[in-house]
């Protein structure tokens with residue numbers, strides 16, 4: 001009979017990982033997995049280098065990590081014990097991705113799951129009936145929907161407060177607070193939340209409460225909430241981390257080993273670990289995160305300035321006019337590439353969105369190509385109209401998710417759309433925001 005002592009043995013021989021399988025007694029020149037990502041020298045490189053640099057024990061020294069497209073793994077003995085047994089529990093391609101992301105997200109452990117919402121689902125399974133959650137009043141629609149589900153069906157009490165003010169969190173903070181869920185910048189109102197200020201206040205009142213931060217809008221290239229005293233960071237890997245809108249993924253990052261184990265338990269138990277192929281795609285995409293992000297936010301800055309010059313109310317933390325400009329830059333290394341602006345009229349906004357050519361009308365962000373959308377009708381439509389009004393979400397708000405195209409082309413396309421939609425008056429000095437009365441009347445007649 002095989003015993004647990006027959007687990008495979010790994011040793012390094014002349015630079016090659018040798019695997020001795022107990023019962024079979026065969027010595028193979030096979031690596032345990034292409035797993036390591038951290039440089040064996042232990043050296044920490046700059047983030048731009050870490051994004052592309054990986055070390056692996058792949059037997060053929062493949063430059064690109066192989067896709068282990070398998071559901072199950074043969075075992076060396078009847079008592080199992082191999083490093084991998086079943087892809088829901090673990091897969092070498094996913095392990096490699098998770099180790100790579102841990103370096104990049106400044107985390108002890110990361111876990112890759114099937115979507116950003118899947119990541120939040122795993123995190124919120126740490127909660128039990130009677131627990132209280134404090135969160136923002138400007139949240140991504142899907143996050144709001146999941147929290148509403150939990151408060152309606154699972155006995156979780158959810159407090160939505162203005163998280164841009166640490167003082168708004170304090171009155172609802174108590175020993176039942178199990179989780180504080182933050183987004184910054186918020187989607188789509190681009191409000192900034194003081195991660196460190198809130199984390200300190202929360203941990204002081206209840207050291208067991210978990211501060212979880214959705215870092216999707218900035219990515220680890222621009223912000224590391226774990227360094228700002230957050231306990232959990234999660235991101236939709238569908239966005240900047242992958243960058244090409246060719247996969248859905250979610251990533252969770254933690255420093256606490258026990259917390260990482262609890263989250264892994266849920267992922268294995270519920271079966272939402274990222275598939276081998278999507279792990280490979282994400283691994284490929286993340287290598288260009290730095291260059292994509294730098295180009296995208298340079299374009300976003302120019303576009304935000306262009307719109308502000310025309311007189312529109314623009315929300316973007318790269319603009320000095322942003323009311324929380326200093327707070328944002330005290331936490332982040334850049335302003336990101338999502339901005340929003342208002343026109344004063346829903347129909348005018350719709351006309352702008354429908355008049356662009358390069359800007360695709362689409363939900364999501366973080367992709368190399370530019371997108372335009374009306375959050376109240378698209379990404380945030382799952383928040384009902386009354387709640388949107390209570391949370392002061394302007395129905396006419398347009399969200400721009402800026403890509404890597406030529407910035408002059410992007411501005412030209414937007415300028416043409418603004419003129420076509422009648423959102424600007426064309427004067428001798430150029431364009432001026434504000435649809436003429438007759439255009440608004442006409443649009444309302446046609447509506």
Ligand SMILES: Cc1ncc(COP(=O)(O)O)c(C=O)c1O
Nearest residue numbers: 115116117140187216236238249
């Ligand atoms: C800020 C934010 N967090 C989380 C999510 C969820 O990510 P996913 O679509 O990958 O489930 C999204 C968008 O969907 C988002 O915009």
Ligand SMILES: N[C@@H](CCSC[C@H](N)C(=O)O)C(=O)O
Nearest residue numbers: 140142363364365378379382
């Ligand atoms: N129909 C989807 C909408 C997804 S929105 C995607 C993204 N987070 C964004 O902000 O654009 C849904 O109901 O979730």
